[in-house]
Amino acid sequence: MNRLALVFAALLLAGCGNANRAPAGTQGDAARGRIALAQYGCRACHMIPGVTGSKVYVGRPLEEMARRPIIAGTLPNNQANLVRWIRNPQAIDPRTAMPVLGVSERDAVDMSAYLLSH
Numbered sequence: 874m875n876r877l878a879l880v881f882a883a884l885l886l887a888g889c890g891n892a893n894r895a896p897a898g899t900q901g902d903a904a905r906g907r908i909a910l911a912q913y914g915c916r917a918c919h920m921i922p923g924v925t926g927s928k929v930y931v932g933r934p935l936e937e938m939a940r941r942p943i944i945a946g947t948l949p950n951n952q953a954n955l956v957r958w959i960r961n962p963q964a965i966d967p968r969t970a971m972p973v974l975g976v977s978e979r980d981a982v983d984m985s986a987y988l989l990s991h
């Protein structure tokens with residue numbers, strides 16, 4: 874493969890991984906994040922686009938997260954705060970009904986990458 878083809882392939886790959894609305898500079902692996910969202914059972918309380926299950930409204934549907942200026946009623950919405958919230962919502966709001974689910978840093982980053990792109 875010549876150099877131009879390599880560059881083209883790289884652009885194509887970047888394009889595929891990024892076929893979404895995530896803000897520039899979003900870290901993490903959204904595809905892995907989608908799996909993590911299912912594994913940690915977030916769907917028990919939230920509807921999440923692309924993660925299947927019955928309709929639940931304990932927490933708000935986690936769709937169009939990138940468009941929300943504020944998350945959980947208190948935090949400015951950015952990836953770092955999303956990760957903080959996912960990992961330890963009780964530290965931010967001790968009265969929230971969302972439990973601490975023991976989400977690892979990497980899983981939270983990947984989940985936020987997914988949520989910010991759907």
Ligand code: HEC
Pocket residue numbers: 910913914915916917918919931932933935943944945946955958959966969970971972974976984
């Ligand atoms: C037991 C139910 C429950 C589970 C399980 C749960 N959440 Fe939540 N979540 C909530 C509730 C309730 C809120 C609303 C909190 C608030 O505004 O104080 C919330 C809020 C959020 C928010 C902020 C949403 C917004 O609109 O501002 C995000 C993001 C979020 N949860 C992500 C997750 C992720 C990711 C998981 C899985 C790791 C998860 N939640 C698991 C109940 C849950």
